[in-house]
Amino acid sequence: MEESLLEVTIEKAGYETGKAAIRDVSLTVKPGRLTGLIGPNGAGKSTTLKAILGLLPYGEMSVKFSGASDHYAYIPEQPVFYDTLTLWEHLGLAAAVYGMEEPDFEREAIFLLEKFRMMEAKDQLPGSFSKGMRQKMMLMIGFLGRPDVYIVDEPFIGLDPRATKDFLGLLEEERRRGAGVLMSTHVLDTAERICDEFILISGGSVKASGTLEDIRSAASMPEAALFDCFDVLTN
Numbered sequence: 001m002e003e004s005l006l007e008v009t010i011e012k013a014g015y016e017t018g019k020a021a022i023r024d025v026s027l028t029v030k031p032g033r034l035t036g037l038i039g040p041n042g043a044g045k046s047t048t049l050k051a052i053l054g055l056l057p058y059g060e061m062s063v064k065f066s067g068a069s070d071h072y073a074y075i076p077e078q079p080v081f082y083d084t085l086t087l088w089e090h091l092g093l094a095a096a097v098y099g100m101e102e103p104d105f106e107r108e109a110i111f112l113l114e115k116f117r118m119m120e121a122k123d124q125l126p127g128s129f130s131k132g133m134r135q136k137m138m139l140m141i142g143f144l145g146r147p148d149v150y151i152v153d154e155p156f157i158g159l160d161p162r163a164t165k166d167f168l169g170l171l172e173e174e175r176r177r178g179a180g181v182l183m184s185t186h187v188l189d190t191a192e193r194i195c196d197e198f199i200l201i202s203g204g205s206v207k208a209s210g211t212l213e214d215i216r217s218a219a220s221m222p223e224a225a226l227f228d229c230f231d232v233l234t235n
């Protein structure tokens with residue numbers, strides 16, 4: 001069996017000790033594969049990602065990054081940035097945290113600035129950026145270190161169609177390199193196209209998981225789009 005980059009078994013996790021916001025959520029991330037975490041507002045998607053990242057006060061759970069793959073990037077839904085650092089300085093700070101050598105940092109940072117069409121904004125402060133530009137900055141910081149595992153919380157809101165295409169192209173390249181991805185999203189038509197597997201969460205627990213075929217079986221809708229299965233399984 002193919003080795004997983006990340007194996008997660010959450011019995012219970014939440015924001016207060018003893019109070020579970022999510023329960024019985026298990027998932028794996030494999031090399032080159034994209035697992036989509038889907039579910040309605042308030043279902044527990046961000047909570048699941050935060051639990052995996054160790055950001056919650058309460059968790060009865062096991063999170064295993066296999067072997068050398070403890071090198072991961074978390075790309076949050078809400079951009080986080082320093083008001084006094086330019087885009088280039090943010091990338092430099094991330095590179096220092098990743099332990100990158102200066103020439104590698106400069107090559108990769110320039111590649112990403114060109115890829116996301118942000119070269120002109122390189123010396124600007126993100127406080128003056130649009131929502132989409134801030135989101136692109138978070139993506140660039142995530143891609144910079146070329147991690148083994150990407151944990152991405154709703155990347156599509158705020159990105160224009162061209163930026164979405166640039167992002168998906170780069171993610172595809174990273175998957176070919178062997179990186180695995182766990183991504184939460186509401187954009188189900190895109191999820192249906194790009195994900196290998198799905199975890200459908202509602203009310204803090206998993207309602208269905210597996211390939212699109214598995215989700216269709218769970219919904220008893222053999223030919224249906226993910227969107228329609230979602231509707232049936234979360235109602």
Ligand SMILES: Nc1ncnc2c1ncn2[C@@H]1O[C@H](COP(=O)(O)OP(=O)(O)OP(=O)(O)O)[C@@H](O)[C@H]1O
Nearest residue numbers: 015021039040041042043044045046047048184186
């Ligand atoms: N900081 C917090 N403190 C307490 N409860 C929280 C906190 N953040 C989220 N919750 C609760 O945890 C549950 C799951 O929320 P979560 O943010 O994981 O949903 P989500 O699936 O990511 O939703 P959305 O699609 O709206 O982003 C909700 O009941 C929510 O009220």
